[in-house]
Amino acid sequence: METEFTPLLSATGGILIGLASVLLMLTLGRVMGATGILTGLLAPASRSDFSWRAALLLGMITGPAAHLLLRGEMPEISVPVSLPLLLVGGFIVGLGVTFGSGCTSGHGVCGMARLSKRSIVATLTFMVTTAITVFVMRHVIGG
Amino acid sequence: MRYLSIYIIGLIFGLGISLSGMSNPAKVINFFDIAGTWDPSLIFVMGGALIVTFIGYRLVLPRPSGPIFEGKFALPTATKLDARLIGGSALFGVGWGIAGFCPGGALPAIGTGRIEVLAFIVAMLGGIFVARAIISARQNAQLNSNVKRA
Numbered sequence: 646m647e648t649e650f651t652p653l654l655s656a657t658g659g660i661l662i663g664l665a666s667v668l669l670m671l672t673l674g675r676v677m678g679a680t681g682i683l684t685g686l687l688a689p690a691s692r693s694d695f696s697w698r699a700a701l702l703l704g705m706i707t708g709p710a711a712h713l714l715l716r717g718e719m720p721e722i723s724v725p726v727s728l729p730l731l732l733v734g735g736f737i738v739g740l741g742v743t744f745g746s747g748c749t750s751g752h753g754v755c756g757m758a759r760l761s762k763r764s765i766v767a768t769l770t771f772m773v774t775t776a777i778t779v780f781v782m783r784h785v786i787g788g
Numbered sequence: 789m790r791y792l793s794i795y796i797i798g799l800i801f802g803l804g805i806s807l808s809g810m811s812n813p814a815k816v817i818n819f820f821d822i823a824g825t826w827d828p829s830l831i832f833v834m835g836g837a838l839i840v841t842f843i844g845y846r847l848v849l850p851r852p853s854g855p856i857f858e859g860k861f862a863l864p865t866a867t868k869l870d871a872r873l874i875g876g877s878a879l880f881g882v883g884w885g886i887a888g889f890c891p892g893g894a895l896p897a898i899g900t901g902r903i904e905v906l907a908f909i910v911a912m913l914g915g916i917f918v919a920r921a922i923i924s925a926r927q928n929a930q931l932n933s934n935v936k937r938a
Contacts, residue, residue, distance in 0.1 A: 654829075655807075655832040658804045659834065659840075661800050662840075664804070665798070665804060666837070667844025667845065671855060672855055674861035701797065704801070704802060705899075706798075706896060707899060708805060709802065710899060716807075720809075724813050726813070730886055730887065734888070734908070734911075739911065739913060740876070740916075742876070750890075754841055755841060770874055770878050777881075
């Protein structure tokens with residue numbers, strides 16, 4: 646399935662992701678990692694620890710509505726895989742981000758921006774295994 | 789003020805993810821499908837986010853007074869490159885390549901109400917719980933063997 650090349654929209658989105666990461670550091674002194682925020686919400690250290698994560702997640706979930714206001718439509722979501730594969734992929738993502746202590750936002754943006762050795766290694770590792778997985782799913786198994 | 793600010797920061801992140809295409813599995817998978825229907829858009833997401841965060845952190849982190857609402861910056865302290873980090877990251881990539889959603893892309897997309905997003909998140913939570921159980925079982929085993937040795 647072809648998707649449209651959107652360099653300007655994607656760069657704008659990236660700049661906003663970066664801005665949010667910087668603002669979270671400025672206000673709370675925290676790294677903007679989706680994995681850490683979600684994991685901490687499930688097992689919060691204290692009530693205030695739960696509250697800021699809940700407020701942040703609530704803001705995130707309002708993002709698509711802001712997109713609707715700005716652009717007149719919800720963000721496009723096309724899932725090119727079957728439901729069983731989506732569930733298997735989701736389960737593996739859950740395992741991976743917990744063992745690896747982070748994902749695209751935590752390691753890929755915040756950690757890389759801090760030049761953290763762990764995050765650079767983590768990001769290179771998952772970029773390579775994602776590319777291999779997509780190649781195998783699309784061109785070896787999928788045909 | 790504190791929670792309103794944090795809510796707005798989440799909104800900026802969620803809007804950024806929505807505009808960027810990171811919550812669209814077809815686009816994510818195409819970014820990695822160089823041999824097929826390649827869509828290089830996501831390099832602009834990563835580039836934009838990294839440039840802003842790289843510069844922004846260097847302006848924010850030297851503040852002598854620390855963050856606005858807290859006493860000090862809470863940066864990750866681990867430095868070791870261990871098998872758990874590398875194995876976990878490798879596994880994350882496999883899951884991301886299969887499903888096309890990553891946590892940062894999927895969480896804001898809950899707001900679209902799409903059933904596929906919810907299915908992915910439920911499965912991901914399952915993986916998070918299993919991994920946490922394995923980690924704490926291992927830590928307990930380690931503690932027990934240390935106690936025996938002592």
